[in-house]
Structure formats: structure tokens, C-alpha cells
Amino acid sequence: MSWIQRRSRAIAPAALIAAASLVLAACGGDDDDGGNGEGAQEIPTGDASGELEFFSWWTGGGDSEGKEALLQLFEEQYPDVGVVDAAVAGGAGTNAQAVLASRLGSGEPPDSYQRHAGAELLSDIQDGFVEDVSWLFEEEGWMDVYPEALLEQITVDGGIYSVPVNIHRSNLIWWNPAVLAEAGIDAPPASWDEFLTQAEALEAAGKTPLTVGPLWTQEHLLENVLLGELGPDAYAGLWTGDTDWESQEVTAALDMFTQVLEHSNLGQAAADWQPAIDPVVDGDAAYNVMGDWAWAYFETVQGLAFEEGYNVTESPGTEGMFNWLSDSFTLPVDAPNRDNAVRWLQLAGSQEGQDTFNPVKGSIPARTDPDSSLYTGYFEMPLEDWSNPDTAIVGSLAHGAVADNAWKGEIDSALQEFVGSGDSAAFAAAVAQAYEDTRP
Amino acid sequence: MYRLRKWGPAILLILPSLLAIGVFVYGFLGWNLTVSLSDWRGLRPSYNYVGFENYTRLASDGRFTNSVGNVIVFTIVFVGGALLVGFLLAYLVERRIRGEGFFRAIFLFPMAISLIAVAIIWRWLMSNATGAQQTGLNRLFSSIGLEFLVNDWFKADQPFAVMAVAIAAGWALSGYIMALFLAGMRGVSDDLREAARVDGASERRVFWHIVRPMLLPVLMSAVVILVHISFKTFDLIFAMDAESRLIEMPAIYMWFTTFDSFNFNRGAAIATLLMVGVAVVIVPYIWYSMRMERRQ
Amino acid sequence: MSARVDVPRDLRIRSRWAPHVTTLRYLALFALVCLFLIPVYVLVVTALKDPSQVSPRQMWNLPDVLSLDTFRTVWPKLETGFRNSLVMAVPASIISSVLGAANGFVLSKWRFPGADIVFALILFGMFIPYQSILIPLRQVLSDAGLTNLTGLALVHIIYGLPITTLIFRSYFASISDELIDASQVDGAGMLRTFAYVAVPIALPAFAVSIIWQFTQAWNDFLFGIVVVTRATHWPVTVALNNTAGSQVVPYHEAMAAAALASIPTLLVYVLMGRFFMRGLMAGALKG
DSSP, X not given: OOHHHHHHHHHHHHHHHHHHHHHHHHHHHOOOOSOOOOOOSSOOOSOOOSEEEEXXXXXXXXXXXXXXXXXXXXXXXXXXXXXXXXXXXXXXGHHHHHHHHHXXXXXXXXXXXXXXXXXXXXXXXXXXXXXXXXXXXXXXTHHHHSOHHHHHHHEETTEEOOEEOEEEEOOEEEEOHHHHHHTTOOSOOSSHHHHHHHHHHHHHTTOEEEEOOSHHHHHHHHHHHHHHHHHHHHHHHHTTTOSOTTSHHHXXXXXXXHHHXXXXXXXXXXXXXXXXXXXXXXXSEEEEEOOTTHHHIIIIISOOOBTTTBEEEEOTTOTTEEEEEOEEEOOBTXXXXXXXXXXXXXXXXXXXXHHHHHHHHTOEESSSOOOGGGOOGGGHHXXXXXXXXXXXXXXXXXXXXXXXXXXHHHHHXXXXXXXXXXXXXXXXXXXXXXXXXXXX | OHHHHHHHHHHHHHHHHHHHXXXXXXXXXXXXXXXXXXXXXXXXXXXXXXXXXXXXXXXXXXXXXXXXXXXXXXXXXXXXXXXXXXXXXXXXXXXXXXXXXXXXXXXXXXXXXXXXXXXXHHHXXXXXXXXXXXXXXXXXXXXXXXXXXXXXXXXXXXXXXXXXXXXHHHHHHHHXXXXXXXXXXXXXXXXXXXXXXXXXXXHHXXXXXXXXXXXXHHHHHHHHHHHHHHHHOOHHHHHHHTTOTTSOOHHHHXXXXXXXXXXXXXXHHHHHHHHHHHHHHHHHHHHHHHHHHHHO | OOXXXXXXXXXXXXXTTHHHHHHHHHHHXXXXXXXXXXXXXXXXXXXXXXXXXXXXXXXXXXXXXXXXHHHHHHHHHHHHHHHHHHHHHHHHHHHHHHHHHHHHHHHHHSOOTTHHHHHHHHHHGGGSOGGGXXXXXXXXXXXXXXXSHHHHHHHHHHHHHHHHHHHHHHHHHTSOSHHHHHHHHTTOOHHHIIIIIIHHHTHHHHHHHHHHHHHHHHHOOHHHHHHOOSGXXXXXXXXXXXXXXXXXXOHHHHHHHHHHHHHHHHHHHHHHHXXXXXXXHTTTTOO
């Protein structure tokens, strides 16, 4: 058979394949963009049955206890509902993100999933994956019970698209009193300059001044250094375009961040936030900057006593400021067990639910009417600060309150580079550029 | 009609596979290409054509060029290492020594373990914690007097960090390369060797002149398989140190940018480039070995 | 094997180093075995230690007391995943091997025009990075209602086709055509020839294919986590990652989990490893 004849026979399968790929490319575009698929806007009555699948990435020590407590409470109230705890570990949360993204994209959402309140939820809202639950807020009377500032943050175009269950505080520094005593230090630093001075004494005593973990914990540190150096107004302006990233003040703050990192165990950065705290627990390191979920690790997992085995205060330079983030639960469009999902949200926004979840999670309730007898020890401080009108409230970068997914992703990339190079100018330029690029 | 009767059943037998591959491989690749030429960002698909913009952006993306550098180093060390060790193992085991089955089993068995498990074990072995927390190989070295071997492994400076990961990967796959070489060596008929011996050749020369050239096709298979595994390496890096810039490779970057930041277009562009990279190695190989086959 | 000329043993030119070389060979092998087994040692020793004995300092010490406690703690977390993987991997490996055998047989023995190109196109499918097709894959499976273990098995079958086809094609290529021609003379059609002649003589290749595919399906993580929707249907690798992949889990649990999850594939290699080698040598993966 001649070459030409052979070739023409090969064309048939090739054509088939080409046709298939065209068809698929066309099909791939046909997503369900029909309507919001919203269900009834009323609280379901009658007996609960079926399932509740709750999707999160809370799997580690200190992260999952709160979720488990709340799920258990739900089970007690609705014994006929099968509760499925669909948590995915690993990959710094991206495993869960990937699974969630593919499920949302293919129209098979869980009954409810976890998201940080604020900017992080924006893409879900814009893409029409979550239902507006402001009717739930109104029916349950939450509009009067949730703080104004928070409600403002989570209202998008007049709708509210998730139920915040807690308020976590980001700007905290944790330390081991024994280590400070050994190095002759009386109190944690009130500014980052003071930290640098203390660091020398600590290193002389053979202790690591500060421990860090994976990239997001370094970002967590960054935002609090920025807050401590720039103050709440300038910090807040960083995320709205009001503060110039490439200004002198910001560059100086970024330089401070690099200096702080030099006194950390960056070279042996732990792979997760809990192992990053271990050297502090073990007495080999002094400080760790982490949000108040660290409380659960110190107290519950490690069994240490507040003020004896560990202590905590506002991170340097941030006294009187509250850097907040909030875990919130959503009502996905086309949730398979929508009634149970609504019941779940109802529980999450209730006083009982929040008072079950938060004392175990290390956070304070999003509601302003907690049973304060449950929030003792460490919790008195954040509870007081949050309701104090003089506290300056700002949102967290690392935990999705102020930067949307697209911009934050670019910031993450730039930060990876910055941590290695120490080039503040380049980082600032990259972040500013990314802000422009990611505006819709 | 005769033709159809002759070849009909044959084509029928392979038709399901062809359709499946057509859709699930080529169809999806086509979709992937389409996305890489679009502006899709965020969870809702968007197919507006933007030309090669995503690709040109990658060229100036520091994170991408870093990952490409890493995968090149990784490929060289991993492929080279696995070939050397695999060959050495095959050579040592080949001579019908006692306990051959036992040795083979030991070297082959890392293949049975999932790369996630391999990463978990090696992550611990290669821990660079210090002081009381020192553990893993570093602790072993310290306690038997080999202090100078203590290092930061996959947290060391590039490119050494990448080499550390290549060690773990090499451990997992050398046994397979050994099996390939062993099969190749055994395939050289004993007659040929005996003939050479009769002619007065020493064992070493028998090996060098008779056995070695026959191993060329095996070597090529091995290189191709290793290179493509190297480009696709994901599980290992992911479970070892997912966010580390030191060892990030395009496959990992693609994952993060797609599923963390929802830059589907950029992710698709990276995936396409990965494919092209693999194709550059694979396609000549396939073409060459088809030609070799036809000659036989 | 064709007839051999018996050559007297002393015709082999042996250097006087020969006996030393053999000793060296054994030494080298033992050294390599030790190096290879270091991770295995850590795995096994840690998993069998009593939890109180596990610490960075004691990592390399043998356990004072053998304890199955850790396994007991970890098994419940892996149990469902274990069962899921089994239910999925066994059929997937067998079916993809049968399909690969059919493809390999046709492409090597029935040289219809374009057979080579078809083979090349199939083979190329082996090399695609799977991340790049996750989204459309999920979409298609979801539309077909297959985001479950059946869908996962299907995925492994389809993406295993290139390598199984390669295995069988190489194998059949090294089988002489006489057998096939003989059955044709007897009047058997192609399907019959395949079922009654080709399959029985391809057992070594089946060994290679089934072992390889089972290992791939069992050890896969990416497809497992993206294709399967319900957490109760996740395969064991996902359970392993949830149990041991997060960094917080104590070492002994991570090691025990990794050990447990690896047992089936290890068994497969131990039991069928000999056939694997035989299959490879019979040409299953050449070229």
C-alpha cells in the first residue's frame, strides 16, 4: 500500500479524535449558569432526616475539636440525620480547595462548607455558588446580635452569603515564660524594634527568638509586622488601594519583616503551624506569632496552663488593635440536603452553637451575647477587646478577610520570593502590580 | 468487503479503547489547550480568547522559571541516579548468585509503596531539625561519627534541595530500572556469550562487547520512562514540602495556581508546556523505536 | 533455547581475581541492601514501637517491647478507605489488562493500515500530566453520575490502557506468528484466536500488567481525591494522607498508617514478583 493510501486511512481516526475534542471543548463551557437555584427562604419544620455533609479542612490537632463539638451537638438535636464529616487534610489546605472547586464546578456541592468571611468568599458569591442567607439572619434576629462592623464586612450588594460562627484574632504573640526567664527578659516586646533587641539576648542564651512554619504562617507574621509598624489606618489602606505599597513607610515595614525573619528558624521552618509551635512548648524557642487557634494547641493538645506553661498578648506594636478573621459556613446552591444545611446554619448562628464551638476552638463567638462564664482564662482578653468601641478593628490578609483569592494568590507567590530574597522594593512592586491586574 | 471482514473484528476489538483514549486523552488535552488560550480566572468558566498571553506571562513569571530550573536539575539527578543505581544493581544480581530472588525482592519493593508514603518516610529521614529535635538521617550521622554528612536536605539551598528529593525518588524507582536492565541482560542469549568465550574473550570483554550493546533499547526505555515520571512528579513533592520554593516544580505550581488561586488559564498553560516538554522527549523515542521495529 | 555447545568450564578465562570479585560482589550487594532498607527499617520499627517510646531521639533504636497498639489506633481510620481501594483496584487492574491484551494483540499481530500510528497515539496517552485533565474529567464523570468508585475504576482503566497496551504489544511482538497462523488455518476468527490462543500464552504479560495496574490504582492519590465525591468512598491513599500527611500527626501513627496502606501492594509483589520478572524478560516492556 502506498504511503498516501496509508496516510488517508490514518486520517479517519484522527478526524474522530479531533471532532471529539471540539465537542468536549464546547461541552466544557456549558456550566449551570441558569438561575440561583435558591430554595425556600424559611426554616424547615418537621422531622429531620437524610444527611448533612459538612466540608472543611479542619483535620489537625487544635483545628478539628471545635468542628467535632458542633457536629456532635447537631447530631444530638437531630438524631435521625447522618452526619458526614468530609474533611480533607494536607497540602496547606489546597487539597480541600481542589476538591471543593471541582465539586462546585461540576454541580455536586456538599451541604455546607467552610470559608473565611470577607474577601475570600467573594469569588463564590460572584460565581453564584452560595445562597443569600440574609433571610435567615432576619428570621433568627441575628441582625441585632451580630456586631455592626462584622455585618458590614460580610454584606455584599445587600446580601449576606455565609454565617460567621466565630471571631479569631490574628495579632497575637505567644511565648514560653520559662524561656524568657532564662534569658532575663521581663516581658514580651511592645514593638518590633524591642523584639530585635530581645532577640540578641535570646540568641546569647541559646534560644531561637521566633519560630515560623509554612508560607501562610509567614504571611500571618507579615501582616502583623505591617500592622505593628504602620498602625491600623495605614494597614487597612493597603487593601483598599488607599495606602501606597511602594511608599517609604511600607518599605521600611517590609525591611523590618526581613530583619525579624533573620532571628527566626526560617531555615528549619516547620511544615505546619502546630510543629512550628513545638519549639516554644519544648523551651527551645521564645516566641511564635499565631492566631488564637493556637490556644487550642497549647491548652488542649499540649495540656499547658495559661500564664504558666504559655502566655499570650497582642503582637508587638498592636496594642488596642484587633486583627480579625472569621470562620463562616455557607449554604451552597443546590445543596443535596438543603433543609439539613439550613438547620446546620441555624445551629451555627445560635448562641448554643457558638458557645459549644468557640470555647473549644480558641475563638470568641461572632455573636455579641455569649455566655461569658464559658470564656475564662485567655478568652477574657479578646472578648473584652472585641466589644470595646475604642479597639481598632482591621481584617487579616493571610486568612482571607481583606484580599480576594486572585490577588492573594499573587501575594503568596511574591511572598515566596520575598522571603528568600529580602527585596522589599520588589515585593511591594509585585503586590501593587498584582492588585491592578486582579481588579475585575 | 473482504478487507472489512478481515480487519473488521480487529478494529472492533480495539474500538472501545480508541474511543476512550480519544475522549479522555485527546479530547481533554484539546480542552486544556482551549483554556490555556482563554481568560478563565475564578470558579466560573470563561472562554474568551486571549491568544498566547498566558504563555508570554509565564516567561516573565519568576515562580515559573524557578520551577523549570528545579525540574531540570531534578530530572538530571533523578534519571542519572536511577539509571546508575539500577544498572549497578542489575549487574550485581545478574550473575545467578545465590539468593538472587531475595535481593531482587528487596530492591523492587519500594515500587510497591505509594509515593505519598515514600514522601512521608523520607520527610522524616531528611528532617533538618536541630538540637533536641534532631532526628532522621542527621541524627544517625551524628551518632555514628559522620557529622560532616549532616545537612539541610530538602531545605538546603537550591539546587541541593532538589537533589535531596531526587534521592527519595531514586530510592523508589531504582529497583524498577534494575528489573528492566536485568531483563535486558538475561535476554542476551547464552550462546553468544559462550561463542565469545570460546574465542578467548575474558568475562569483562564479553560484557563490554556483547551484552552492553544489546542493552541500548532497554536504556532508551528506561530514560523515557524516568524522564516522563520526573516531569509529572507531584505526589512526592506535595507530601514532602508542598509550599517550598526550593523544590517547587511546574506540576506543583500548576496545582496551586489552579486550585488555590483559581487561575485556570495559567494552570492550563503550565500543563500544556509540561506536555510539550514531555513530548519533546517521548515523540522522537516512539518514532525511533517504531522505525527500529519495522527494520526487524 | 536452541542447542548448546558444551564448553568445558576451564575454557573460561578467569583472572586470578575472580574469587575476590565474587566476594566483593556480595559485599556490595549487602551494602546496597542495607542502604535500601534504611527507610523500611524506620517504617517498621516505628510502627511497632510502643507509643511512649517514640521520640526524635529514639528514632533509630529498636523497640524494647513490640506493640501493635499503634496499628490498632490507626486501622479504624484506614479501614473504609482500604475496603474502597480493594473494591476498585482489583477489577480495574484485571479489566485494563484484558483490554490491553486485546489492543496489544491486534496492534502487533493484525497489522492493519495505520496500526502503528494508532499505537503511537495510544502510547502517547501515557505521558499526559494528570493535573491538566482533572477539571474536564470531573465534569464528564459528574454528568455521567460516575463520581464514585465505579468512576474511579473506569478512570484507572482508561488511563492504564496505554501502558497495558504497550506491555502486551511488546510481548506479542516477541511471540512468533506461527501459532496465530495455525489457528487461522483451523478456521478460527480473530476473536477466537485471541481468547483461546493468545490469552493463554500471554500469562507472564498478564502478571506484569496486573501487578503494575494494581499498584498504580492502589497508590494513586490525585484521581482518588478529585473523582470521588463522597468522603465515605475515598480510597486508602486519601485516608492515609488525612491520617499521616498532615504534619501534626505523631510519627508512629504516620508510619503505622503508611505501613498498613502498603501491605496489599507488597503482598502482590511478593506473591507475583517472580512472574513479574518472567514477564519482563519475555519482552513485556521492551521498546
